[in-house]
Amino acid sequence: MTPGHARGFTLLELLVVVVIVSLATTLSIAWLGGDDHRRLDAAAERLHGDLSLARDVAFLDQQIIGWQANAQGYRFVTWRYEPDTGVWRWVPLESHRLAPQTWPIPLSVESVSANAPSAPDTDMPRLVWWPNGEVIGGRLILGHGGTQRALEVDALGIYRVKAMGRL
16 A cells, blocks of 8 residues: 555545435335325325315305214215205215315225214215304314324314324
């Protein structure tokens, strides 16, 4: 070795190592589900906004609007008389403002209402907004991978999102 050459790493070699380590870290977080908490938070915030909009649409359009959900997503429905069959029933709401949504990740959805039990196997909505601005309130619990978020809806349509611990 000549006296003019020092031993060590070049800046380019150090940058390559840093890029490889950061890429490996990012991929491992994605594979281990670290991103699921953000997706669950995003789903809860999106639902929060849509529920607020449903309250406003029910009041402004003077119609009864319900919210139905499953593991894949949710939709809004309205209570309508069908002259062909002569019965009232819940039908999908035809509104671009409240279009059906898909969850960003598969979620379990539980609802707890002071007025009625959850009815996941029927077409009965879990939340219902009336034209006068009131809502049949309750608590929606969104869950994924042991983590839960709760949305609380009171009779006046006040919504709160709460993070819940792991199961």
